[in-house]
Amino acid sequence: MALFLEKDGIHLWFAYPDEINDQALLLSYADLLNDEEQNRWQRFHFARHRQQYLITRALLRTTLSCYRDIEPKAWRFDFNAYGKPEIAQSQNQTGLPIRFNLSHTDGLIMCGIALTHDVGVDVEHKAKDRASLNIAEHYFAKAEIAGLKQIPEHQKPQRFFEYWTLKEAYIKARGMGLSLPLDQFSFIMPEQQRVQIAFEPGMQDNPDHWQFWRLYPSPQHIAAVAVNAPPHNGFRLSACKVVPLQSRVPLPISAMLASSNNHSLA
Template sequence: MTQPPGNTLTASDRHIDVWLAYYNEISDPGLHAAYRALLTEEERGKEFRFYFPDDQRRYLVTRAMVRTVLSRYLPAVDPRAWRFSNNSYGRPEIANFSSAECGLRFNISHTRGLIALGVTHQRELGVDVENVQTREVSLDIADRFFAAPEVAELATVPKERQQDRFFEYWTFKESYIKARGMGLSIPLGQFSFHYPHERAVHIAIQPELGDEASRWGFWQYRPTKEHLLAVCAERREGGEPSLTLRRVVPLAGEEVVQPELLKTSEASR
């Protein structure tokens, strides 16, 4: 890490920060103890309910990461003071401050080896990250749940690229339903993604969902060879927001990173 943590960041309605933590690299027992000290008693109890050490560490780093990162934008709030609840569809939200009071929006995703946390201001946001090497899936899932144009396009992709293409669709879809705050209550077949060219993405939404494609911007990155990251963010007045990606070890250090940008809705315009 090239920069110690601690400086205050300004949450802007024209900007999104995406924080990346490679939790397997965070092995210092002293840091783990410091993370536990930030959690509520209930959160500490949940850590060791996970059977596998990988899941325990991922949970611990995730909880500490959310608390410490949010306090970077509101330093008057001690990381231990944040309280969270889930909306009716299960999306975590800040419980002890109203949207008007702090304005922060966040979204979390994690997979084997990587945690992603998106933070912005007064803008709906969804983030999804997947490990494309450890999670092999059957394309029957696409046949059952994807929109017909996506299934047809997948069938044209060379077999050795189909898993990657599947996860390109999957991460975009997950980021959208998370930004809507409604999870899998939104049928995956009622919206679809199209690639006008290899660097561009466009969403089409059926009228039943009561939404407009122009409302949303999308980005997709390759943080490592194993991981695929998608971000969906609500467009507001003033145009497309900018993104900064930061690699972080909570309480220890951070650095701005520039992973490969695979696709963006800006390229479709």
């Protein structure tokens, strides 16, 4: 039976590639890939990256088949002008269209699923060297740089990744990638209040048309979700830990969310 996805729901699927090592299972994932995916999988130089890519594609294909009566191997994808993948129109015209987005980092793969509303997700490993004020000064908005400078030194790496994942989730939901300048929009994260976004005039976007969530899916990871819908839509998030083709375990979404996000579940 297909999973039911509410119009105001976002389903988050998490796979932990370091825990998926069964060779027979991995071979079954390879059988799901189309020719282009097979070629790309084989081109990865390091085994770790090949395995991550394989699990990512298996996660997407098996997850989509939870919502539609289509075999995982049969899914086809189109790409917009900026390279963002989406379900081929011929497969997404029956019923309400599914939107999806993928992100992966060391030790974690994340897939977000929504109906009709564009969704973006991003996940990062906090041990990456990317968290530095120098990088922020090159890519972040002035308000975000100022915010980083005002907090204690030990809090800066986490705040950096909170900004970074929110920015990535937003540009992925927009479907335009890095053609959107990262310094032309900024995030405001007041304590116990909803995450907000502000735009420079050239962005031609409305902050009232967006909702955002910060998540902490493991002690090592920070993630963000963006959806192109006004806050009064009252979206609900749910989460599962999955081993594609093998198991699915619900995760307590409230334990992942930053405290200032919690009211956004209602």
